[in-house]
Amino acid sequence: MSTVATSATAASRAGRSGSLAWLAVPALVIFTGFGLIPLAGVLVLSFTSWDGLGDIGFTGLDSWRAVLADPQLPHALWVTFLVMAASWAVQTPASILLGTFLAGDQRYRAFLSVLYFIPLLLSSAAIAITYKALLDPNFGLGAGLGIPLLVQDWLGEPVLAFSVVIFVVSWQFIPFHALIYQGGVRQIPRSMYEAAELDGAGRVRKFFSITLPQLKYTIITSSTLMVVGSLTFFDLIFVLTAGGPGDTTRVLALDMYKRGFQANLMGPASAIAVILVLVGLVLALLLRRLGGRDAAHSQLEGA
């Protein structure tokens, strides 16, 4: 994501003054090397049959037919969609509230914002291993502290396992999105709040009438990151549940890995990878459209 963003800004800057076009080169080289070329490779591989070891044989549309006819694909798509929707629905309100709270310039809030940031510094694998240990029904937190309520088959019951995945994902990424919203809230001119206060608006009214509408583009940015990012959740789910129990948490990325690297079916796995890329692109475009139509329109009228 970050390379895309960098190259986009670099390009727009270069548009204004042609002499700075070379600034785009490092980003372009990296994006081509790590983004475009592998993508082309995967696209080609999706028309082949390859076990990951021997020679690659072109088999036309065989892999695509196999993938599209497999009932596992709609299931994985559905799970991916559920993860996307649920993690968005949990993260967005929490991040907006937390971000607005942290935007205040009180000392303790600055201190808290540092604390809240910590989960983002940990690697997904480490988080997943820790939660897995804590949630173990026999040796975990619940059993250790003797709290029966916590002794659940957290990762073994389909609904619970799915909820745990959403919870852990949110726990990890809410700090990041709260940070984005914090920045967004700080951009809102004070004068708007002062005007509202003169009109007698309370805290809640100010939040819904000023803060939230002013955060429109921040919401779109953060939602794009959440939605497209949720397509690539892999490490966390892989360590936490390995797609289980059964296949209740097997998202598209996990399905791709299992087919490619465990079942040695690189062709179908590449086809899924292409589907993943397409879904991600379509979603990103849709979200841009959603707020992009009047991007030039000023939000600061009357400020």
Place this chain on the structure above:
Amino acid sequence: METRTTSRRTFLSLSMGLPLGAALAACGTSGPTRPGGGPSGGGGGATATYWYLSVQPQEGVRTRTMERFNAANPNGKIVGTILQNDAFKTKIKTAIGAGQAPTLIWGWGGGGLRSYVQAGQVEDLTSWFDQNTALKDRLFPSSFGAATIDGKIYAMPCETMQPIVLYYNKQVFEKVGAQPPQTWGDIMDLVPKFNAKGIAPFSLGGQSRWTNMMWLEFLFDRMGGPEVFQAVFDEEKDAWNNPIALDALGKVQELVKADGFIKGFSSITADSNADQALLYTGKAAMMLHGGWTYGGMKQDGGDFVSGGHLGYMNFPPIDGGKGDPGNTVGNPGQYMSISSQATPEQKEIAKKFFATELMGDQAIKEWVGTGAVPIVKGADSAFASAEDAEFLKFVYGIAVNAKSFAQSWDQALSPTAAEVLLDNISKLFQLSISPKEFATNMNAVIGK
């Protein structure tokens, strides 16, 4: 199928070369490399590479065996990297496909080895074994089965044989006043007894999936003999529709429904040894697991093994079953191949390792010390002085007397079929598919 073929190298370097190479390099440096084995050390001689599995006590034996070899061969050392079991399985495949394989390819033989052979990635060792008949004759002939593909030997059988054993916690049985099961009926009778006392009847690391598979392997064998799975292996059409197979699949679901397995089994992994911990802490009464877990429980379980609280037996017969109750399943050995991508110097080092230390006298002694039976003829002569003589004799007895020592299904089948198998097994234990659906899904990948 393969109408046009392209060099896999071209594709790899294009599509995955950079990120994969970086990832591998990162893993290589962060992985614990043994001291004195660095490429620059050792007087400038060539070095061979060797990846092996973590988890003590086996890891220690592998490390010391390698170190002994390095001490004796300062000009041709082996550099080792330690990996986790389930991670190893995918990583080694990726590395081999990328032409980055270690010199020594450790594995379980069978279907996985076949896929390496078909890709021309491992050395044919047939002629080498013909020249080293003394070595070949030392090893159990039955262990060569999973190393032989289309009549040629591609791997050296090594380390230990690991039949699957039914373990039980004697203390828990005493507390409940129960006797170890003699038949499948006894097992089903024991389940409510233990559950009533708040003890799980069986420990199971179900997230690893092959752990669930061991149950099916025994149920199939006891009910219909080795022929039932052999039909699948021989690629007979609709082999899983065998009524005995469907019956066995149903039996395992009955056990799941009766709460035979510990709560949360589908989120427990075998790699963390949590399933063994459940048995030796008395949270579970019994466990069906590989012979290698004896060493793990001895090491981690306090006085559980040394105090004689661990009971073990072969899987009991099933009423009306046709299979011989003396049969067993598991790993007839471990297997070490040589990468065909290695340099001639590396291959020489590897062969020297095979001929000397890999199954040398000291290595055999240390394997016996872990409570496992090395796949060497007359290994039982070393048992008398061993700490775990009783267990060793038990395992040796199973291996010698079994009319059939079947290889684990996921190792015998091709990786593609094995993945579908494991996937469906986890769904079967989750009760989300019926035996009939299981059979249909599995029939679809026969021969793939």
